[in-house]
């Protein structure tokens with residue numbers, strides 16, 4: 001009955017939505033996750049709980065699937081690389097290795113002649129003193145950060161005194177861009193240089209966590225075209241297979257910068273489920289499982305609101321209009337700053 005079995009590493013909300021999209025395409029899914037309460041177990045055909053370094057669990061996982069993908073980028077490179085020796089991992093582990101390291105990622109982007117903010121590697125406090133022209137800036141852990149975790153805003157050298165930074169980790173210092181707007185591009189690359197690109201999405205973050213996304217983004221044509229071009233160049237250079245997200249900054253002088261790359265489906269693309277004929281999740285499955293590519297058609301303008309922490313309670317008891325689509329990730333525990341669900345509203 002199933003055409004193929006897809007292994008998904010990671011069982012959060014992105015894993016849920018990937019599993020739902022796969023089942024629509026008659027692809028069986030097995031989710032492997034290091035959280036025994038992972039929400040994706042409610043949506044996948046089979047769920048495997050284990051540490052990402054547990055060799056026996058990994059072997060078991062590999063034996064159950066034809067092809068493997070992942071829903072978040074912080075999986076140890078060694079794990080992905082080992083799996084890739086037996087069954088294909090898409091996107092390729094080597095891509096993940098670049099992107100999960102903020103400095104390697106920015107070096108890669110700049111080598112394509114694509115602008116990022118200025119940045120420097122930091123190993124100790126005194127390194128910051130010698131690059132004070134990058135202040136005000138953001139100090140970020142080089143690996144393992146998400147949703148603003150592992151980030152310290154640094155306004156000036158004096159403010160550095162009052163922050164306690166754990167220098168057993170490596171950091172990148174980025175100059176703060178005077179933001180006018182943030183946008184993202186979701187792009188799916190298939191084999192043979194073929195792409196499906198969604199229109200730019202305008203994003204609002206609160207406390208470094210995505211809060212709101214909408215299409216169309218209110219941007220000029222030059223930024224629209226340049227963001228699509230840069231996203232395509234990045235996907236092509238990586239020979240990427242699957243869905244990829246590029247996050248951009250636009251400064252007050254309308255300069256465009258790439259902020260970061262997410263080698264996976266992305267929170268800002270949740271509205272593609274309702275606003276397009278094919279969602280970012282379905283496109284990811286189509287690309288990694290080598291299924292037919294369906295040209296994108298937009299159905300509607302849309303906005304998406306992230307439901308964070310205990311805000312979820314009121315949504316669980318709410319009635320929705322016809323143009324509103326509520327998604328509850330069914331996470332076991334409500335936590336402060338945790339993404340619990342989202343609401344997409346289709347607009348005219």
Ligand code: ADP
Pocket residue numbers: 117138145146147148149174175176177178179182205208209247259260
């Ligand atoms: P994460 O991996 O947590 O998504 P990001 O680097 O994308 O980390 O940072 C999260 C948010 O913080 C960005 O979307 C932006 O709103 C803000 N931010 C991060 N770096 C900068 C910067 N250099 N200049 C201005 N704002 C920034």
Ligand code: MG
Pocket residue numbers: 247260
């Ligand atoms: Mg980000």
